[in-house]
Amino acid sequence: MCKTLFRVRIGQLQNRYFIISAIVALLFAGAVVGYAIPMEKQEVPARVILDNTGGRIVFAHQAHAVEYGGDCVDCHHDGVEGESYLPCGACHPAEFDEQFRLNHPKAFSDQKACLRCHDGVPAGPLPEDQWPDVESIPTRGEAFHSLCMGCHEENGGPYGDDACYQCHAR
Incomplete structure (x- = not known):
């Protein structure tokens, strides 16, 4: 058994x-x-993550582009990916420091882009007296803030000093 x-x-x-x-x-x-x-491949990505010192932002890209009726050139003033697109940091760095100056020329595949800020195509490192007026070029944070907060102010979205953490993660 x-x-x-x-x-x-x-x-x-x-x-x-x-x-x-x-x-x-x-x-x-x-x-x-x-x-x-x-x-x-999604024509419009659902979300884009923006890493920054103020806290990571999960940007609802598809909602802004499709639901709110935003046009690509409203934000991407240099075109859309696949159509002579430049990443934001190519022209709008976190800060205009030595690292930006060294890596900046590598961001452009076409030398014609140089003429947007420079008088001619630089052949190498520029002497300081030939640098573009960086006071008129916003840093990446300044560019995003003016673009995003300006649109939010116009359209009644989160805006103002107390609205930071509606976009920025703590």
């Missing part, structure tokens, strides 16, 4: 492990198939 009971228990354990193994195999196969099927 003891041997029969032992065999029944072993059989139950084997069935249980078989079922668990089958479930794990199905979940694994589903994960592999889900990973292998390419996602359709």
